Amino acid sequence: MSTLYVDSEGKRANYPRFYRKALETLAKEQRKLSRKKKGSNRWHKQRLKVAKLHEKIANQRKDFLHKESHKLAKRYDCVVIEDLNMKGMSQALHFGQRVHDNGWGMFITFLRYKLAEQGKKLIKIDKWFPSSKTCSCCGRVKESLSLSERTFRCECGFESDRDVNAAINIKHEGMKRLAIV
Template identity: 75%
Template sequence: LFVDSEGKKANYPRFYRQMLDRLAKEQRKLSRKKKGSSNWHKQRIRVANIHEKVANQRKNFLHHQSKELVANFDAVVIEDLDMKGMSQALKFGKSVADNGWGMFTSFLKYKLNEQGK
């Protein structure tokens, strides 16, 4: 995700990869249900809850990392990367998407602006 000037890396926990097995199991259950039935709706909610949990974990991690960077550094330089191209060309699309790079840069931007940095 990032490396700061002191060489510290953001030890990213890969939330999506952790939940992949559980998500696949719940999605298989969903595919076996009759579309439109009440059990299908319940299972759809279970799958959505897993996706929401992953998104919330990612957002929380990115908020904490961006807050730490803003508190410790006066200037932050970000390289302009083509994340879409990286995810398609280098065969690690899930990992690139799981990083939440765009969200991280927007968090950094508004936190740095608030601090006047």
């Protein structure tokens, strides 16, 4: 979960992990809050400090997501994304905070309205589409591909980064759907 997205050209949006960076400061301020007597003036002041830290993290995340969605909306006429179940990923794959920190749902919302404002399209591909397991060169689908395998290798000799290969497959599927519509 080091990147927010990878496009079909191999460009990545490296997510700065705002929550992770502020975690130490946030924990320190929350510890101070827990030591204060609830309801006292100092407790209220400390509670505001903690709230301001959370607000700063949220604002940093929103700013980053707005800028990235603006770049995509300005650059492409149609954006094709995989409809991922981020809540399931955070629970099942033990990514937890990393998944929630990158704000994928918020990013999709921003991207959707920015594309709609410009008269452009957003196409969602089903989460069960085997984008990572399919060779973008020959179309052969692998039976299994573990998450730890970061390089996709096919029997036809094609070799690529796993995420770039998936992005190319998602692009091809989106082009098929765009041709149907």
